[in-house]
Each structure stands twice: as structure tokens, then as C-alpha cells.
Amino acid sequence: MTDVLVIGGGLAGLRMAIAARKRGHEAIVLSLVPPKRSHSAAAQGGMQASLANVAKGIGDNEDVHFEDTVRGSDWGADQVVARMFVNTAPKAVRELAAWGTPWSRVRAGDHQVIINEQKVTLSERAEAHGLISQRDFGGTKKWRTCYVSDGTGHAMLFTTSDQAIRHGVEVHERTEALALIHDGERCYGAVVRNLVTGELVAYLAKATAMATGGAGRLYRVTTNAVICEGMGQALALETGVAALGNMEAVQFHPTGIFPAGILVTEGCRGDGGLLRDVDGHRFMPDYEPEKKELASRDVVSRRMEEHIRAGKGVSTRFGPHLWLDITLLGRRHIEHNLREVKEICQYFLGIDPAEKWIPVRPAQHYTMGGVRTDHTGQSPTLKGLFAAGEAACWDLHGFNRLGGNSVAETVVAGMIVGEFIADFCDKPENTVPAPLALARQFVEREREKLSLLLESPGRENPFQLLAKMQQIMTDYVGIFRQGDALLAGVAQLQDLLERSRGIGISGKSRAANPELVAAYRLRRMLKLALTIAYGAYQRTESRGAHFREDFPRRDDQDWLKRTLAVWPEEGANLPHLNYEVLDVMRMELPPGWRGYGAKNYIEHPDTPRRQQEVEARRNAMLGRDRHAVQEALMPFTDQLPASLAGRNERLDEPLEQAK
């Protein structure tokens, strides 16, 4: 029994646990692996926060970050959540700095950078010397991405993990949650399996927080770590009560190294790297004259695949690929600012990226969807269940996430949701007697399921079924989607779900047993895969990363809404889908063109009215402070925990003056 049970030991989970501890609550973190090995460590390029320290960041602020994020999301994001996020991101970077994260710093004076193949001299202000530096990333108007060389996630994770140790957060490593304990209305914790001994234990808690990251391993080619199997989303889905939001929104990163899918950071392109085809031609300006290589990830990935289809890929026996050229950045830059990239190229490709081009092709990268929560991180349908980070859908990213916004989201959501969890635990009515009988019932149910699997005479092999599922997802539910193919994918996944009931396990150990683990996870992964494929089939429009060739336009009239999936019957072979409408009349930034990608979309009938309203209000307030204007359009500050609601100081925006 504890106050807060956090499932997942990456940045979001650890930060929530720290928040709970600081407010005097007990917290236990469950982690499949030692927390410093979590996938948060793989975020290389950086974290977006509008500090506006560097010359190319001057003029940046929450407003610009907000607009970039909403445009990036293709208007799928919850705009109040986006506002809460952009207002907290600078605080999150500064908190990490105060905890010791060695953010790369601004050096005053001239320095040379590569912008659009040209050497450009930038001059950094003397007063910015020593402040946190920013680099350029896709889909952003200003240089906003704060970074620690190209090991940003690693440095953030180690800092945060050591803070968790400092605050006495207990981490139970090599444990896995198998089921959420709930009564259909409230969540009370989880049934947990020790991956070494096989022991099953019920962990009871006032608040249970899901922070298990993404589900990249549903796909064959992914940048994700092997532990990113979507188990948090699946456990929520299996409650039959909690909903998953927008699971069909899956991001493909333009530069996975080919064919392994290991990520090379967006920082390569942010720092001036180019995409080239079989002829060595730089093709992105042909498709995207405005943002070129630095359009949003969904757009760049689609353009790359489009170019490959036009026959411009480099053929290999593993299929075609394109090139990422960072040779023009120079050896010094690569060895200082892109070291991980250099190591990856050296160890996995045997090439020196300062001399040779890197073979790349888009690979699955990020799950925008997740456990649907409100702006406090709590499930609206299962009280006491919270979620944050990639596992969650409070809906910061809509249908496409901007580079640098995910690692930012982990700590920002960790801070915000952590405070709300502490509030929840503070309330006397949320202290309930331990539901021991219920817990026992859930433990027995899981024990029974494991016994059935171990004793099953079935002949299906979990590893083979897993590989089939990954192939189906990559083939039918990838970057380009199409009704018939999606339907075929759904049918094949249903067939696999059926076959998964006949899995047999050769090793009978109840303790450490990789085959058993693969078997029980596979069934959950198949449910998630079906949720994604079926949601993608039903959504007859294209929005952000969800691209339907048979419905290529964004359709705000019919589809400005969020998919909610629940799986009420254990034995079913499809989820139930419901839809939650996004209200244009409450948007600060009504739908429009993103500034890159396709320009044609079907307008929502309310959009012109809301646009006029917003413009009229802006005009009426001309000359007023930007915060006042924002407040008039879409108030959000009272939604934030009071400790995080303040404005952010910048060199050009002193705090006193901002008040």
C-alpha cells in the first residue's frame, strides 16, 4: 500500500514521483528496467522551451511556441493543454538546470552556422553569454530547442533519476504491471509481476499513474527501444472503462538509419543537414519550398516516401532508401554537437558521417495517442488513474508532434500531473480502505491466466506471431494508408488475435521466462494494433501523421474530433470507438493552413465565425500586453497548479515589466 504508484521509470514517471514526494506523499515507481535505461535516454536532439536566448530565438515566447505546436498537431491538439505546456516548458528547463543538467550554453560573439546550404555568421548577444542555448528543429518559427550536445534525454534522465534517489523515491526494478485493479469506477493500483522471480503481488495506491511510454514495437521498423510495447495503454484498455485517445495518430521519423531503424536526431537537419536522393539531388525544396528539410516530421516523412515511389530511392537488397548528408556541417561540429550520431554511424553502419552520407528511411517513432486524460492527467472515466508523457493523451500533440516537444512533455506533464496527483492524495475523501478482496480477486485472475498459458497444449509460437503483427502494421498501417488495405490489416490482426489464444510455451518456468513474457504481452499488443488499425480505417480524412490516400484532405467539417477507444469485452476482437468533438468556437487559434504541407482542407462551418471573433478581439486590444490579449481569447492560467502558473522571464521580457 502506498500513496502513489507510478508505472514506468522514465522522465514522466520519475518527475511525477518526485512531485508526490515533495508534497509529502509516498511514491513507488515500477520499472521494467533500471530507470536510467528508460527510453527517455534516447531523446537526442533537445527539448523545446521558449527561452529566446540565442540570436535566432529573439522574439520567441509562449505565443509562438503555442502556435507552432497547434499547427504541428494539424489542429488535433487540446489548445488549453498546449497553453499549459508552453507556459511550463521554460520552468522545466530551468528546474533541470538548477538540478545540474549541463545544458549547452550560449557563447557571446560571432559563430558560423549552415542555413539552407549557406554559411551564415550569427552574432550572439553579450548579455546572453552563459545562458541556455537553443538550436533549430522542424516545424518551428524560432530556434527554440534547448539541448545538451546530442545527449539531451540521457542528461535529463540521469539528473531526474538522481533527484528521485535524493528524494527517496522507491524504484522497484524489473517489475511489470499485468493488470490495473479497479471496480469499474475507481482504480486502486495494479497486479505486479516480478520479472526475475515470477512472484505476483498487488500494489495498492490512492493514485495510479501510467508513464510507460510509447508503442513503437507494434511496428517492424521503429526507432523505439525494445521495451516500448504499449503496455500502459493496453492495461488501461483492458479495464474496459478507461479510454485511449487518437491511437491512429502514429508518427514516423524521417531519419531512421537504414535498415535497422535506429534514430539519428532531427538536430542533423536542424543544424543544416540535407536530404538527398539516388542522384545526390537535394529534393525537399522541390516539395516544400518554405520549410524544406525542416517541415514537420509527418510532412517530411511523406515527401521522402513519395520521392522513393517516384523511383528516386537508392536500391538495396533490403529495399530503397535516401541519404542524409551532414558532411557540410564539418567534422568539428559533428564531433562536438552530434557525437551520438557519429557513434551510431561508426558502430552500426561502419561509416564516418563527416565524410559519407547516411542511409535513411522513415521509421515509426512516436505514439501521439494514449490513455485519454483531462488537463490534470486523470482519466475522465476511471477515477484515480492518471497518465503522463507518451503513454498519455491529454492531447498536446494532436495528430503530429513537433520534434523536441516529447521530451519537453515528459518533464512538463510530470510537473503538472504530479501536482494534481498530490492534490488528489491530499483530499481526505480519496483515502479509501484497502480493497483487499478486490485485489485478491485480480491477483488470482492474473495467476490463472498465466497458468493457462503455461499449461496450454497450443502450438502457436509467440515470437512468430509478434513478427507477423509487426509486418502487418508496417505494411498496412504505415505512412500511407488506404481503406481496403486497412480493412485487410484489421482482418489479419483479428486472425492473429484468434491464433494468439492457441499459444503454447515450451519453457514451463514461472520465474524469469522470456517466452512467457512475449506471449502475454503479444495479446495486449494485438489489441492495441487493432485499435490503431480500426481507428485509422474509420477516420476518412488525412490529418497530421494520419494520411489516407483515398481521403487526402483534412476534413474539419466531419473529423475535427478525437477518437476514443474502449475495449469493454475481454473476448471481443475490436474496440468500440466513440468521438469527442473539438470546439472551434473555444479555440485561440482556429483551424487554417499549417504553413507547410498540403493547402487544401475542408473547413469547419464555425471556423470563419471564430476567426472573425478572434480578429475583432485582437483589434480591439491593439497595443495591449500579449498576455492580456491571450487571456481574452482563451483563458488557461487557472487550469495550472498555482505553483506553476507564473509568467516566464526572458532577456527581452523582464518579469516585473511582464506583470
Add this chain to the structure above:
Amino acid sequence: MSASAQTHGNGSIPKPRSQRQLVFNVLRYDPARPEAVPRMQAYKIEEADSMTLFIALNEIREQQDPTLQFDFVCRAGICGSCAMMVNGRPQLACRTLTSALPEETTLAPLPFFELIGDLSVNTGKWMRGMSERLQTWLHTQEGERDLRRIEERMEPELAEQIYEMDRCVECGCCVAACGTAQMRKDFVGAVGFGKIARFRLDPRDGRSDDDFYDMIGDDTGVFGCMSLLACHDVCPKSLPLQTQIAFLRRKMAAMGL
């Protein structure tokens, strides 16, 4: 065919150029079964292009022996999970290409750490103990900062130097290769020295050399180091351990006078 156009190379895959038969001799042992004795087990697989030990071991587990235990997470050389002894040398398995190995390779778990089973060891538990002992977090004098305010400044070069030491992934290779650690279970190892060096560099850390001396000024710390420096040679992140340990020893020796 929209769907298949985006797959990476399914369909007819020609035979790989290198047709080597690889043999992996793996040290098997399950400490949870006291009746079992450690033994070597040989697995044969066919080498493929750009095959790494991550790919090879997973293929063995999926096709030959589902009970084989090992740890991988990022499979990209970033997270430090998969350190193991490859032909007697500790290294990250995920970024070890089989093309760099002979036809016959011996794989064993890292020594020193608690064995979980086969190639899997409990580095996490040991590293947490080390972090608690050395208090590997910034010890600032001031109270909580006002997060609305502009951050404290730091010289860009200093931030780079700190990151240089901060790149440690706690994989355990340095401890596995350490002569002292084989004899002293309470030795903090190069990973620990690296952490101390990192916080000594940081002007915001309020701890003095006296404080550090109290933590590492004995045989479980810098004076236990025999300067064999295998740690430096095997570090997968090429941390400058040799320089840092020498520097710490000089500083700590001066403290002891």
C-alpha cells in the same frame, strides 16, 4: 500497391554475402535453481549482413532457445543495458557487429554484479547503491530557485566539460574490467570516480574536497585503485577515466596530508 511500397525489403531477399556459420558459446546459469551448475552451451547461427549481437541473440532466443536470458533496451548503444563479456572483454553487445568477431565467440555475464541468469546481471541495483553512497546529485547551497526567473549562467566550455563526464551510461564495463573490484566488493569503481569528478567540476556543488575525501578517501575509493586502468580502455563512451582518476588521487592524497 500503396501498402507494400513502404515496407523495407520484404519479398525475396537474396542470400547474404557472408555465409559464415557462427558459434556462440554462452555461459548458462540460473542462480534461482541451486541444483543447477553453470555450463557452457553452444548455439550455431548463420551470419547475416550488418548482424549485431542484439540481432544474433534474439534470433537464438526466438528460434532455438526461448529460455536464454539477456538484457537489451535501446539496441542503439545509448542505454548501457547490454554490457557483457565478449571473448573475455566487457562491451556493449548491441553495437558489436558480428563481422568484427571470429567464427567462434564466447559470451559470459559481467563479473562482479549480482547474476540474474545467463547473460543478465543486476547492474541497476549496484548503481543505485553507488548513487546513494556518493550522493550523485548537485548539492546546492541555495534553496529552491524561482523557476520563473532567468537561469543561472554557466561558461559554455564548463558545460561541455561537465557533459563530457555526464555521458556515462552506468553500463558497468569499467567495474567488470577492474582488478580492484574483483577483490573488494565495496570498491566504488571508475563509474563512481567519474561521478565525483563531474560534481567537483560543477561550481554550483557546495561539497568541498573534505566532503569528497570522506566518501572516497580510502581503499574502497581512490586509494584502492591499482592504476591498471582497464576501465579507461573498455569504457564504451570513451570517458577520460585515466585523467580523472589520476587527478582525483592527487587531490585526495593532498587532502590526506
